[in-house]
Amino acid sequence: MISVFILLLGAATPILFAALGELVAERAGVLNLGVEGMMVGGALAGFAAAHATGSPALGFAVAALAGAALSMLFAMMTQYLLSNQVATGLALTLFGLGLTAMFGKPYEGVKAPAMMAGPLGLNWMIWLGLAMVPVVWWFLVRTRPGLILRAVGENHDAAHGLGYPVRAMRIAALAFGGAMAGMGGAYISIATVLQWTEGMTAGAGWIALAIVVFAQWNPWGVLAGAWLFGGVTVLQLRLQAAGVAVPVQFLAMAPYLATILVLVLISARQKFGRSGGGAAPGSLGRPFHALR
Amino acid sequence: MFRLEPRASAPLGWQIATPILAVLATMFVGGLLFAAMGFDPVAAIRTIFWDPLFGPAAGYSRPQLLVKAGPLILIACGLALGFRAGIWNIGAEGQYIIGAICGAAVALAAYPAEAFWIFPAMILAGALGGWAWGMIPALLRNWFGASEILVSLMLVYVAQKIAAWMAFGPMKNPEGFNFPGSRNLQQYPAAANPELIANSGLHWGGIAAIVALAATWFIMSRHVLGFQVRTAGAAPRAARFAGVRPERLVALCLGVSGALAGLAGLFEVAGPAGQITESFGSGYGFTAIIVAFLGRLHPLGILLAGLLMALTYIGGELAQMMLNLPAATVQVFQGMLLFFLLGFDLLTRYRIRRRT
């Protein structure tokens, strides 16, 4: 039982990082569909740095920088050039996958340095991922910049009217999102697989996007979502290993159906006026352009 | 410093100039990239943009542009209608897959019968399947206010798993030596969607794309529905006063775009792809979103954007083949093109003014 939980923590860590980052970006009102591209960028940059220096910690730091740099491309496009966020995010994913495949060639077949072991048989990145959940929650709910960030995401016109820096807030949120996605990607290359191969994130970024919705834009929900999505994979593999006949495809679609169900429930609750919590940020995905 | 000022209407000159500027900028920066990688930049760019159209084997690659662009255009037409109204269907990939599965189901159920009604019935099933998959986010939005962006995206994943299940389970070819994948519909004349004119690249999907372009143009510029769509997108509150019922519009836009994506899937599975496989969804639904935006949600723009995307795919393959350019470099080049096109579009919508 405990071993399953340890497996689950490992499987959930990359998507937990990426989803927490995307959550902050979305709470600021930006929908960045380029998570996959930023993750794979972090996976390569982090691996390369860890390999060059022998320090996984440095690898994760570089991965964060790489992810943030890619997110700045998105930020420049959507915040200054006011391009459509959905289309730009898709382009970022394409770009990130291509760029890493191009520059990753020298790192193929090379091994990563040993991961930093942490307490209780869990490495430090798992702990950091878990620690980021309350930190993000505290930032969003308890601090003044967090409040402004949420205001910007809920209604950018009103926030602008109040004199809040809408664009700067969004760029900062995107940078954080990129850094977290980069570290999530690096977890796959440095801690899970210990090698670089092109396209190695294999759709984890898209799962992170689903988790944010499942989480109702709440950090604790992201933790639950990462465990659910990671858990379903681990569980079905575990059941198979134990010799149980598993309808793999149905189990694999279950978390997505659960996400839709959760979305419907929170939307209905809000629509029928019982409680306001948990719905999508009001300005999500809409471009902001200040007239004055 | 500079500031941006929205234009009341996009001037025609800029509308034509920006995509050309974007392509030129991509050629320039892309050329630098190719040169840095040790390839001849002029040859690379000529291979990607020129050779598919006028190169030695253009007799083959020109029609292939149509094959590749057809589904993109068909899907993008439907998406554009919704995007104009502020209804964000980003799950066309799922509707495409489900349309293909439903259409193929009709064919596989009828196999090996040869009857005139099979292909029309498949078309109907494909459109209905896509429509139904698109109606799920529509109804959830109308009933509960659930975001159609997110629901339609989630349903893509569900559709992909259904395709995998079909390929390994109910639709597995009984004569296929236990390999996954359905029967190949190209080899079943009553269900096949072949080239209509030799070496034209034109199959029924291409015809459907042309019809969709014309219909989109008519609806957007000549029909009251187009007016409602544009009003709803530009000023939702005013639209209500103008008698637009938002629920109906949501159902209509998502239903229509779903049906068109389903059709695209059906024509693909009965034609170029041939069979339902585990990896049937190959990203057309997502690429079509980019096509719709690059085409500025306008039928003519969508046509050109669809062809441009197809050109970079086919030209990219040629560049791999002729110049040994790695696939990754081509992918970076495509990403760059998208960024430039999306970014330069700013010039159409805004005026740059010096801050006073």
Add this chain to the structure above:
Amino acid sequence: MNRRTLLGSAAALVAASALPSFAAEDKLKVGFIYVGPVGDGGWSFQHDLARKAVVEKYGDKVETTFIESVPEGADAERALTQLALAGNKLIFATSFGFMDATINVAKKFPDVKFEHATGYKTAENVSTYDARFYEGRAVMGTIAGRMTKSNKIGYIGSFPIPEVIQGINSSFIHARKVNPNVEMKVVWAYTWFDPAKEADAAAALIAEGVDVILQHTDSTAPLAKAQEAGAIGFGQASDMAAFKPTPRVSAIIDNWAPYYIKRVGEALDGSWKSHSVWLGIGDGEVEIGEITDAVPAEVKAEAEALKAKIASGEYHPFTGPLKKQDGSDWLAEGQKAEDKDLSSMNFYVEGIAAPMPK
């Protein structure tokens, strides 16, 4: 005008328009399409190594081209046609999913020779070739059966297709031959390549008590997991030498080079004929990577003896008496499995407890 004449005239038209590009060539142009990137470190990587071996062998007499990451279906058909139009006279289509596309294109280019990997459809100008991976799996199974301390060995399957099922059966049969107490756990990953998922699959097996992992997916992730847990595994498709001497104690390597060199040679001297071959250890197409010192000498010797017996044709890994999982008879004493039964294999042999996915 029926469909065939339509196709014929289309081919004539495109061929005519393409002529100038290769009219003056005297080299043999050889084309390859790969389903993955050449950097996948596994399947496509091995095919590209073989392409390089062809270049090495024939030098100026050949010119090779490849297109990587070609999706199966319509895109494959276009890529193959482009290769044919560019003057390639021998084209290797290196994935099962390229089968129908290869047959379609071959019809349009009767003077171009096609080689399709792992399929079952041939034509006048289309050959098929495949590797008897199950022969290599027999050797892996022997090592696994001897090396396991928990008597539990695990197998990570990609997709439940005949090739993989043969591999599971072959490893299990030979593991049990040397260790009657051995049990086989099977996990299907439903992917050829997804490092994170493969790692999870390996971890799930390890959590079940498995200490030897065989993998039929292409990334090194399972080996990395095995290393963490002190388990062992085998390289798949390529040598995966980075994980020597342990956890990677040996490897099953796809070596397409001998076949590619032979076929290109035949195309050069004009003796190329369409055929359908299934080559194994004896032909050098399935290679056993170095068995490291982590394996005791006597086990290594036993594995190598088995390899030699298979290579010489003295022993067939599927020799009776063998029963199916449900207890029904499959092969009688001394009876060897026929290729046609193997190539559509969809059952486990007796003794494997895992359920076959439906």
